[in-house]
Amino acid sequence: MSITVVGSIAYDSVTTPFGARERMLGGTAVHFSLAASFFADVHVVGPVGDDWGETEMATLARPGVSTDDVERVSGGKTFFWRGHYDYDLNTAHTDDTQLGVFAEFEPKLSDASRACDVLFLANIQPELQLRVREQCERARFVALDSMNLWIDTARDALVRVIETVDCVLLNDAELRMLTDQPNLVRAAREVISWGPGAVVAKQGEYGATLITRAGFFSLPAYPLETVLDPTGAGDTFAGGFIGTLAAGDGPLDEQVMRSAMAHGTTLASFNVEEFGTERVSRLRHPEIEARVHELREMTSFSGVPLPARH
Ligand code: AMP
Numbered sequence: 001m002s003i004t005v006v007g008s009i010a011y012d013s014v015t016t017p018f019g020a021r022e023r024m025l026g027g028t029a030v031h032f033s034l035a036a037s038f039f040a041d042v043h044v045v046g047p048v049g050d051d052w053g054e055t056e057m058a059t060l061a062r063p064g065v066s067t068d069d070v071e072r073v074s075g076g077k078t079f080f081w082r083g084h085y086d087y088d089l090n091t092a093h094t095d096d097t098q099l100g101v102f103a104e105f106e107p108k109l110s111d112a113s114r115a116c117d118v119l120f121l122a123n124i125q126p127e128l129q130l131r132v133r134e135q136c137e138r139a140r141f142v143a144l145d146s147m148n149l150w151i152d153t154a155r156d157a158l159v160r161v162i163e164t165v166d167c168v169l170l171n172d173a174e175l176r177m178l179t180d181q182p183n184l185v186r187a188a189r190e191v192i193s194w195g196p197g198a199v200v201a202k203q204g205e206y207g208a209t210l211i212t213r214a215g216f217f218s219l220p221a222y223p224l225e226t227v228l229d230p231t232g233a234g235d236t237f238a239g240g241f242i243g244t245l246a247a248g249d250g251p252l253d254e255q256v257m258r259s260a261m262a263h264g265t266t267l268a269s270f271n272v273e274e275f276g277t278e279r280v281s282r283l284r285h286p287e288i289e290a291r292v293h294e295l296r297e298m299t300s301f302s303g304v305p306l307p308a309r310h
Contacts, residue, residue, distance in 0.1 A: 007122025010015030028122035031232035035239025037064035049076035076101035126157035222269035240267030
C-alpha cells in the first residue's frame with residue numbers, strides 16, 4: 001500500500017524551556033513522512049524554495065520516501081515557522097508563519113502520487129488540501145489534520161475538505177474550536193455527522209482518543225521523563241497511525257485502528273525526546289516494536305471478581 005501526503009515542508013525555528021534551534025528541518029509533511037516510512041511507501045507532495053538544502057533533502061528522502069513530487073521553485077522561499085513553548089509543552093505559541101512558496105503552489109501530482117491507496121492531507125491551507133484530495137479519487141482511506149490558524153481564517157474551506165475524508169485528526173482544543181462544542185465526545189460526534197467515520201483527538205502529553213461511529217478507544221501518551229521539543233508530535237503520531245493502516249490490505253477494523261493508535265502514540269513519543277526530526281531520523285524498527293509492547297503491557301488490564309456490596 002502506498003501513501004501520498006501533502007503538507008508543509010519547512011524550516012522551523014523553535015524555542016522550548018530546554019533549548020532552541022534555528023531553521024531546523026520541519027514541516028507537517030516531513031514529520032509525517034519520516035514516521036510513516038517505517039510502515040509503507042510515502043510520496044511527498046509540496047514545494048520548496050532556493051534556500052532548501054541538500055542535507056534537508058537527504059534526511060527527507062530516506063528509504064521508502066519518494067520526493068519526486070517535491071517541487072523546487074526558483075526564486076522562492078521555503079515555508080518558515082517560528083514558535084515557542086513554555087513549560088506547558090502541550091501549547092505551541094506561533095511567533096511567525098511565512099508561507100513562502102506555498103502561497104502560490106498549484107499541486108500537479110505525478111501518476112504514482114495520484115495512484116495512492118491512502119492519502120494524508122497534513123496541516124496546510126485547506127484550499128490546497130482540497131486540490132490534492134480531488135486528484136486522488138481512488139484512495140481507499142483519506143485522513144486530514146489542521147490547526148487553529150485555518151479554523152480561524154478558512155473554516156468554510158476546511159469543513160468542505162472534512163466532508164470528503166474518512167478520518168480527522170485534531171488536537172482537543174481545535175476540535176472544540178471547530179465545532180463550538182465544549183465537550184470532546186460531542187465535538188467528535190458533530191465532525192462525524194459531516195461525513196468522516198473516525199475522529200482522533202490528540203491530547204498532547206495526555207495521549208489520544210479515537211472516536212468512531214461504533215466505538216471509542218483511548219491511550220495515554222508513553223510516559224517519558226525527558227521531553228525536549230514537542231514540535232511535530234502530532235504529525236509523527238499521524239505517520240505512525242496512518243502508516244499502520246496502510247501497512248496491511250485487510251479491512252480497517254477496530255483491532256487495526258487500535259494498533260494504529262498504539263503505533264502513532266509510540267512514534268510521537270520518540271519524536272519529542274529531541275528537537276525536530278533529530279530522534280526519528282535515526283530511529284530503528286526494533287525500538288518501535290519494543291515500545292509498542294511496553295505500551296500494551298502498561299495499558300491492558302483484566303477484571304478481578306469483586307463482592308457486590310450493595
Ligand atoms: P505539530 O505536529 O502540530 O507540532 O506540527 C509542527 C509542524 O507544523 C512544524 O514543523 C511547522 O513547520 C508546521 N506548521 C506550523 N504552522 C503551520 C501552518 N500554518 N501550516 C502548515 N504547517 C505549519
